[in-house]
Amino acid sequence: MARILAIDYGTKRSGIAITDELQIIASGLTTVNTIDLISFLQTYLSKESVELFVIGEPKQMNNTAxxxxxxxxxxxxxxxxxxxSIPIERVDERFTSKMAFQTMIDSGLNKSKRKNKALIDEISATIILQSYLQSK
Known part of the structure; x- marks a missing residue:
């Protein structure tokens, strides 16, 4: 099987997470400047097989975009x-940033490391991907 790649898209930077080849475990991969995102994905696809992109879908509390x-x-x-060639699916990403921040606290990261917005984006992408895997 090929991997599934998730993107927590942001206007400045985007978090990226990836599954293992069996599509069981979601892991943070990196955070990329959004301006470089397409070229990063093309380079990644030249090395790894990906069958699906999962992109976060931000919604308001009333379920509107x-x-x-x-x-x-x-x-x-x-x-x-x-x-x-790679299909795209969307996953509701409400609260992923808050969940990512809480994950950082729970894992014992100190206050200065919790201010790392790139790490929050990467963890958010992982949460989006894990949510997708659980819904399958």
Whole structure:
């Protein structure tokens, strides 16, 4: 089986998580400057087999799309154009940043490391991917 790759898309940087080849475990991979995201994915795909992209879907509490959905839709159009062979699924990403921050606290990271927004994005992508795996 090929891996599943999740993206916690942000306008400045995007967190990326990946499954193992059996699609059992979600692990944080990295955080990438969003401007470099497509080229990062193309490079990654030249080395690893990925069968699905999972992209977080930010929603308001009333279940409507958040403001950031506009930029995510633009990214998805570009991603489909550049890498049309890999399907995309969306996963509700409400509270993933708060859950990521709590994960950092629970794992004993000190206050200065918890301020690392890139790490929060990577953990958020992992939570998005884990949520997808659990829904399968």
């Amino acid at each position: 958040s403001e950031s959905e506009i930029s995510i839709q633009e990214f998805i159009k570009k991603l489909r154009k550049e890498i049309p």
